[in-house]
Structures are given as structure tokens and as C-alpha cells.
Amino acid sequence: xxxxxxxxxxxxxxxxxxxxxxxxxxxxxxDQVAGQCVLDLEKLEYISSAGLGVLLKTHKRLMGxxxxxxxxxxNHHIHDIFRYSGFDKLFEIVPMRG
Amino acid sequence: xxQKFKRNFEELQNIVTMTxxxxxxxxxxxxxxNVVDLATEELFVNMVTYNTExxxxxxxxxxxxTHGVEVSLTDYDVERFDPTGAGPIDVDxxxxxxxxxxxxxxxxxxxxxxxxxxxxxxxSTITFIVDRK
Numbered sequence: 001x002x003x004x005x006x007x008x009x010x011x012x013x014x015x016x017x018x019x020x021x022x023x024x025x026x027x028x029x030x031d032q033v034a035g036q037c038v039l040d041l042e043k044l045e046y047i048s049s050a051g052l053g054v055l056l057k058t059h060k061r062l063m064g065x066x067x068x069x070x071x072x073x074x075n076h077h078i079h080d081i082f083r084y085s086g087f088d089k090l091f092e093i094v095p096m097r098g
Numbered sequence: 099x100x101q102k103f104k105r106n107f108e109e110l111q112n113i114v115t116m117t118x119x120x121x122x123x124x125x126x127x128x129x130x131x132n133v134v135d136l137a138t139e140e141l142f143v144n145m146v147t148y149n150t151e152x153x154x155x156x157x158x159x160x161x162x163x164t165h166g167v168e169v170s171l172t173d174y175d176v177e178r179f180d181p182t183g184a185g186p187i188d189v190d191x192x193x194x195x196x197x198x199x200x201x202x203x204x205x206x207x208x209x210x211x212x213x214x215x216x217x218x219x220x221x222s223t224i225t226f227i228v229d230r231k
Contacts, residue, residue: 017114020143021107046132048139049205053198060193077132084208085201086189 004029007040011072015043018051026051030058035067042073042096052085059091070094102155105146110139113158124162127230133209134228138169140202141224144181145173152176166211166229173222180215181224182207 002022003015012033018026030037037058059069072094074082079095082088099120103109117134120126138158145156154174161168184203188195207213210226217223 019107019110019139021110046135048136048143049198049202050143052201056196056198060196063193081136081205084189084205086187086191086196089190090193090196 002026009038010035011038011040013040013043017046018044018054019046019048020050023050023054026054027057030054033058033062034065035062037062037067037069039069039071040073041071041075041078044075044078047078047081049085052081052087055087055091068092073097099161100157100159102157103142104155105149105153107143107146110142113138113142116158117160120160120162120167124167126162126167127165130166130228130230134167134169137206137210137226137228138171140206141171141181141226144202145171145176145222148179149173149176163227164229166227168225168227170223170225175220176222177220178217179222180217182213182215 001016002018002025004026005013007013055069062068070092073096074093075096079093082091082093099116101116103113114135117131117138121128121131142156152175157172159170181203184200184207187200187204206226211229213224213226215224
């Protein structure tokens with residue numbers, strides 16, 4: 001299961017498993033986003049390199065126009081993936097509280 | 099536990115279900131699930147993406163191992179490609195130099211406890227182990 005949608009105050013909420021089977025859906029959605037993008041990952045259970053590719057491509061596009069992606073409510077496991085991938089140096093990341 | 103999967107990404111959900119069943123039935127540590135899922139997906143996707151000369155299913159076997167799980171993926175009618183020799187990724191590179199290519203195998207090698215590649219009679223088998231640290 002994977003869902004992505006725009007919520008209040010321009011925050012994009014991502015839920016479920018962002019794997020290779022769902023990467024096209026995520027990319028298609030994020031290709032429509034302009035300006036600063038806050039991605040709420042509280043309910044993201046899993047991400048693979050296909051999902052990381054979607055985030056990287058979108059972040060590079062938005063950074064080209066002076067904005068970018070901020071990742072919030074990142075759980076411990078996904079934060080590890082970001083750290084191993086060096087994404088913690090590329091994105092502003094706010095870990096999940098508690 | 100072993101199961102064959104078609105060569106398409108839609109099978110990922112069925113692979114996750116197989117892993118769920120194994121972890122539940124064998125009482126394996128839930129904390130290992132994400133690493134097992136990640137490594138299995140990356141290796142499966144790699145086989146589907148780069149071996150396009152066959153329609154043969156990919157065989158996945160999962161077995162409890164000491165304090166974790168051993169997973170093997172077997173691909174048929176394939177050229178030799180040893181993922182354990184995948185080149186390094188510069189994870190410290192600035193954004194404009196970063197591309198997602200190669201990140202999957204890099205993560206697999208970083209996160210599993212051991213990995214082994216065997217190639218014989220045009221058949222590739224990759225076996226990895228994830229253990230409780």
C-alpha cells in the first residue's frame with residue numbers, strides 16, 4: 001500500500017511503502033509540486049533506492065529554482081537509510097519525536 | 099520457504115507477503131524486517147532490470163538462520179554479474195553530482211551481515227544473511 005497526497009499548508013503526506021512498484025506514482029505526483037515542499041514521512045513504513053531516486057530527482061529540480069524538499073517526521077529506520085545514502089547531507093531532515 | 103516470482107515489479111508485494119509469513123511463523127525478530135525487505139527488493143529489481151533475455155521466474159528462498167534469516171535469489175539464463183563487486187558510491191558528493199544509480203546495491207552491501215554470489219551453468223544465485231546484532 002502506498003499513498004501520497006497534498007494536505008494542509010502545502011505539506012505532502014506520504015504513507016505506506018515506497019518501493020520500485022510505487023516509484024512512478026510518487027514521481028508523477030511530485031513532478032506537479034512547485035516551490036518549497038515539506039514531505040511528512042510519519043506514516044512512511046519503508047523506502048528503497050527507487051524511492052530515494054524519486055526524492056533526489058525532485059529535490060534537484062526544486063533546488064534549481066531556489067527551493068527544495070524538507071523531510072519531517074522521519075522514523076529511525078528510514079533515517080538510517082538516509083544516513084547510509086548521504087541524504088542527511090543533501091536534505092533538511094527533521095526526525096520523528098519520541 | 100521458497101517461491102517463484104514473475105519478472106515484474108508488481109511481484110514486490112507478494113515478496114513482502116512471503117517475508118511476513120516467514121517472520122510470523124518462525125518468530126523472527128521484527129527489527130530485521132526492513133533490512134530483509136530492502137535487500138530482497140534491491141536484488142530482485144536488479145535481476146528484473148538487467149536480465150531481459152529470459153521470461154524465467156526468479157526463485158526466492160528464505161530460511162531462519164541462527165539469530166536471523168538467510169535469503170537466496172536465483173536467476174536463470176543470465177550473464178555473470180556479481181553484485182558483491184559493485185563499485186563504491188560517493189555518498190559525500192554534492193547534490194548536483196548525485197544520481198540514484200548504484201545506490202540499491204550499495205545499501206545492500208552496507209546493511210546485510212554477509213553476502214555470497216555463485217554463478218554456474220548460466221544460473222546466478224545471490225545469498226545474504228541478516229542477523230540480530
